[in-house]
Amino acid sequence: xAELSAGSAHAAVHPPGLRHHxxxxxxxxxxxxxxxxxxxxxxxxxxxxxxxxxxxxxxxYLPGFEAGSRLLDVKLGATNTxxxxxxxxxxxxxxxAAQTGKRKALIFFLLLTMVxxxxxxxxxxxxxxxxxxxxxxxxxxWAPDEEMYKNAPLGSVELFFCFYFFMTGLHALHMIxxxxxxxxxxxxxxxxxxxxxxxxxVEVSGLYWHFVDIVWIFLFPLLYxxxxxx
Amino acid sequence: xxxxxxxxxxxxxxVHYLNASYGIKSWLFTTDHKxxxxxxxxxxxxxxxxxxxxATLIRLHLxxxxxxxxxxxxxxxxxxxHGVVMIFFFLIPSIPAVLGNFLVPLMxxxxxxxxxxxxxxxxxxxxxxxxxALYAVVxxxxxxGWTFYTPYSSTYAHxxxxxxxxxxFIAGFSSILTGLNFIVTIxxxxxxxxxxxxxxxxxxxxxxxxxxxxxxxxVLAITxxxxxxxxxxxxxxxxxKIGGDPILFxxxxxxxxxxxxxxxxxxxxxxxxxxxxxxxxxxxxxYSMIAFSSLAIAVLGFLVWGHHMFVTGQSVxxxxxxxxxSFMVAIPSAIKVFNWTATLYKGSxxxxxxxxxxxxxxxxxxxxxxxxxxxxxxxxxxxLTGTYFIVAHFHYIMxxxxxxxxxxxxxxxxxxxTGRLYPDGWARFAALIIFVGFNLTxxxxxxxxxxxxxxxxxxxxxxxxxxxxMSSAGASILGIGYLIPLIYLIxxxxxxxxxxxxxxxxxGLEWETPSPPPTxxxxxxxxxxxxxxxxxxxxxxxx
Numbered sequence: 001x002a003e004l005s006a007g008s009a010h011a012a013v014h015p016p017g018l019r020h021h022x023x024x025x026x027x028x029x030x031x032x033x034x035x036x037x038x039x040x041x042x043x044x045x046x047x048x049x050x051x052x053x054x055x056x057x058x059x060x061y062l063p064g065f066e067a068g069s070r071l072l073d074v075k076l077g078a079t080n081t082x083x084x085x086x087x088x089x090x091x092x093x094x095x096x097a098a099q100t101g102k103r104k105a106l107i108f109f110l111l112l113t114m115v116x117x118x119x120x121x122x123x124x125x126x127x128x129x130x131x132x133x134x135x136x137x138x139x140x141x142w143a144p145d146e147e148m149y150k151n152a153p154l155g156s157v158e159l160f161f162c163f164y165f166f167m168t169g170l171h172a173l174h175m176i177x178x179x180x181x182x183x184x185x186x187x188x189x190x191x192x193x194x195x196x197x198x199x200x201x202v203e204v205s206g207l208y209w210h211f212v213d214i215v216w217i218f219l220f221p222l223l224y225x226x227x228x229x230x
Numbered sequence: 231x232x233x234x235x236x237x238x239x240x241x242x243x244x245v246h247y248l249n250a251s252y253g254i255k256s257w258l259f260t261t262d263h264k265x266x267x268x269x270x271x272x273x274x275x276x277x278x279x280x281x282x283x284x285a286t287l288i289r290l291h292l293x294x295x296x297x298x299x300x301x302x303x304x305x306x307x308x309x310x311x312h313g314v315v316m317i318f319f320f321l322i323p324s325i326p327a328v329l330g331n332f333l334v335p336l337m338x339x340x341x342x343x344x345x346x347x348x349x350x351x352x353x354x355x356x357x358x359x360x361x362x363a364l365y366a367v368v369x370x371x372x373x374x375g376w377t378f379y380t381p382y383s384s385t386y387a388h389x390x391x392x393x394x395x396x397x398x399f400i401a402g403f404s405s406i407l408t409g410l411n412f413i414v415t416i417x418x419x420x421x422x423x424x425x426x427x428x429x430x431x432x433x434x435x436x437x438x439x440x441x442x443x444x445x446x447x448x449v450l451a452i453t454x455x456x457x458x459x460x461x462x463x464x465x466x467x468x469x470x471k472i473g474g475d476p477i478l479f480x481x482x483x484x485x486x487x488x489x490x491x492x493x494x495x496x497x498x499x500x501x502x503x504x505x506x507x508x509x510x511x512x513x514x515x516x517y518s519m520i521a522f523s524s525l526a527i528a529v530l531g532f533l534v535w536g537h538h539m540f541v542t543g544q545s546v547x548x549x550x551x552x553x554x555x556s557f558m559v560a561i562p563s564a565i566k567v568f569n570w571t572a573t574l575y576k577g578s579x580x581x582x583x584x585x586x587x588x589x590x591x592x593x594x595x596x597x598x599x600x601x602x603x604x605x606x607x608x609x610x611x612x613x614l615t616g617t618y619f620i621v622a623h624f625h626y627i628m629x630x631x632x633x634x635x636x637x638x639x640x641x642x643x644x645x646x647x648t649g650r651l652y653p654d655g656w657a658r659f660a661a662l663i664i665f666v667g668f669n670l671t672x673x674x675x676x677x678x679x680x681x682x683x684x685x686x687x688x689x690x691x692x693x694x695x696x697x698x699x700m701s702s703a704g705a706s707i708l709g710i711g712y713l714i715p716l717i718y719l720i721x722x723x724x725x726x727x728x729x730x731x732x733x734x735x736x737x738g739l740e741w742e743t744p745s746p747p748p749t750x751x752x753x754x755x756x757x758x759x760x761x762x763x764x765x766x767x768x769x770x771x772x773x
Binding site for chain 1: 340342410459467473485
C-alpha cells in the first residue's frame with residue numbers, strides 16, 4: 001500500500017520547542033491551534049447548557065427575572081465589561097509582541113493582562129459581597145428585603161439569582177484558570193522560552209483569554225441590562 | 231490463519247513499544263499512545279467485570295417472581311451500578327480509548343496522537359472517576375438509575391448521588407480530551423498522500439464519534455454541575471419550589487445521553503467495516519456512503535433526544551417532530567448494513583473469529599435497530615416505554631452491537647497489539663457461545679416487555695417467570711462466553727505463536743509496521759499511494 005518516504009524531517013536540525021512526534025514546526029503550530037479551537041467549542045457547549053436554561057426560564061418568569069436584574073449594579077457590571085475588553089486588547093498586543101520576538105514587551109503586556117484580570121475579579125468579589133450582605137444568595141443566605149423585589153414573585157427572583165451565581169461563578173472560575181495560565185506564560189517568557197519562531201503557547205493562551213471575554217460580553221447584557229430597567 | 235505470516239526475527243531481539251523500557255514508572259508516565267491504550271484496556275476490562283457482576287446479581291434475583299436474592303432497595307442500587315459502570319466506564323471509552331488510541335496514529339501514519347500528555351491525562355481522569363464511582367458503590371451505593379433524574383437525585387435523594395455524578399463528570403472530561411486528540415490528529419497528522427477519502431472507515435467512525443464527544447459531553451458536564459449544586463445548596467434551577475422544572479434536567483441529560491448512544495455504537499460500526507472488508511477480501515462497497523453515514527448519524531443524533539420523553543409530558547408537536555427525526559436515523563444505519571452485506575456479496579469469505587463477531591454484529595444490530603423503530607412510533611412507544619422491551623432494544627444495540635464489535639476488534643488487532651496469535655478454535659467457540667448466550671438472555675425480554683413487564687422492578691407477576699428464567703440462564707452462558715477470551719488472550723501473551731506483521735493479510739498502514747510496533751510506530755513515515763481496502767478483486771464484478 002505504501003512506500004517509504006526518502007528524507008524525513010526528523011533527520012534535519014531539531015528546532016527548539018518541536019516535540020518528537022511532529023514532522024515540523026508548522027504541523028505542531030497548526031495542531032496546537034486546532035486543539036485550542038476544538039476545546040473552545042466544548043466550552044461553548046458547556047456554557048450553552050446554562051444559556052439555554054436561562055432562556056427557557058426567562059420566557060417563563062419574565063417579571064421575576066426583570067426584578068432580579070434590577071437588583072444588580074449595572075455600573076460595576078459596565079466597568080467590568082470595559083476592564084475585560086481592555087484586557088483583550090493587552091492580550092492581543094502580548095501575542096503580537098511574541099510573534100515579533102519582543103521579549104520585554106511580551107512580559108509587560110502579559111502582566112498588564114493579569115492586572116486587568118485581577119481588577120475584574122476584585123470588582124466581581126465586591127459585587128458578591130454586596131449580594132451576600134443583602135441576603136440575595138440562594139441556598140446559603142436567602143433573605144431579601146421585601147422592598148427590593150417589589151411585587152415580583154419571590155421564587156422566580158431566587159431562580160434568577162441561581163442563574164446569576166452559576167453563570168458568573170463559572171465565568172469567574174475560567175478567569176482564575178486564565179490567570180494561572182498567564183502566570184505560567186509570564187514565567188516562561190521571563191525565562192526566554194519564546195521567540196519569533198516559537199510562540200504557539202502564547203497564541204493559544206490568547207485564544208482562551210478572548211473566549212472568556214466573549215462569554216462575559218454575553219453575560220453582561222443578559223444579566224444586567226435586559227431587566228426592563230430602561 | 232489465512233495467509234502466511236512474514237517471517238520476522240525471533241521476538242524479543244527486536245525493540246518494540248512493549249520492551250523499549252520496563253518498570254511500573256515506564257507505564258504510569260508513558261506518553262506512548264499504544265501503552266496508554268493498554269492502560270485503558272486493563273482499566274475498562276476491570277470495570278466491565280464489575281458491571282457484569284452487578285448484571286449477574288440482577289439476573290439471579292429475577293429467577294423468582296418475589297425476588298430471590300436482595301431487598302428492593304438493594305436491587306435499585308444494583309441496576310444503577312450496572313448502568314453507570316457499563317455506560318460511563320465501559321461502553322463510552324471501550325473502542326475509542328482502547329482500539330482508537332492504539333490504531334488512530336498507526337492508521338493515519340503518525341508517530342503518536344497530537345497531544346500525548348493530554349492523552350495520558352485522560353487516562354488518569356478516567357481512573358480517578360472510576361475509583362470515585364467504586365467509592366460511591368461501597369459507601370452506600372446510589373439508587374437513581376444511571377439517568378440521575380431529578381427530583382430522585384435532588385430533593386428526594388438519600389444515597390451517594392454527588393459522588394456518582396461527579397464520577398460521570400470527570401469521566402466525561404476524559405472522553406472530551408480523547409475526542410479532541412483524535413480530531414486534531416486526523417486533521418493535521420495524516421501521512422503524505424493519505425487524503426480524507428483514502429482513510430480507513432474506522433478513522434471516519436472515530437472522527438464522527440469524536441465530534442459527538444466534544445459537542446455532547448460538555449452539556450452533560452454542566453447538567454451534572456447544576457445537579458450537584460442543587461444537592462449541596464438544597465435549591466437550584468430544577469427545584470419546583472421556586473418554579474424550577476425537573477423535566478428540564480431530562481432535556482439537558484438526553485441532549486448528551488442520546489448522542490452518547492452513538493458514541494458507543496459508531497466506533498463499533500467502524501470496526502465492522504474493517505473486519506468485513508478484510509475477511510471478504512474485497513474493497514468495501516459504497517465507501518463514501520459509509521463514511522458520510524457516520525457523520526449523518528452524528529448530526530441526527532443531536533436532534534432526537536426527545537424520543538426518550540414521549541410520555542413525560544412534552545408537547546405533542548415536539549413529540550411528532552422527535553418521532554420523525556428518530557425514524558430518519560434508520561436511513562444512515564440501513565445504508566451501513568446494506569453496504570456491508572453488499573461487500574460480502576461475491577467476496578471470498580473466511581470465518582476467522584473476528585469475522586464471526588462482525589457477522590454477529592450485523593444481525594444483532596439490525597434487530598436492535600428495527601425494534602428501535604417501534605419505540606420511535608408515538609403510539610407503540612406509549613405501550614412499550616418503561617418495559618423490558620426497551621431493555622432488550624438497547625442491549626441488542628449496546629451488547630449485541632457495541633460489545634460484539636469491541637470483541638471482534640480486540641481479536642482482529644490482538645496480534646498487532648501483542649505480536650502473538652491466540653488459539654483460533656477457542657476464539658470461534660467463544661464467539662458462538664456469546665452469540666447464543668446473548669440471544670437467550672435478551673430475546674425473551676422483548677416478549678416480556680411486550681407483555682407488559684416494567685423495567686427496574688424487583689418483583690414481577692408469576693406468569694412472567696418462565697421467560698425470566700430463560701433470560702437468566704442465557705446470562706450465565708453469556709458470562710462464561712466473556713470469561714473464555716479473558717483466559718486465552720492472557721495465555722496467548724506468553725505462549726501464543728508469533729504473529730508477524732500481518733497475519734490476516736489485511737490492508738492498512740497498521741499492518742505494514744512490525745507486530746508489536748516500534749515506539750515511534752514507523753521507521754520512516756509512509757507515503758500512501760492508493761485507496762483503503764485495495765484488496766485484489768476475486769473476479770471482475772463489472773464483467
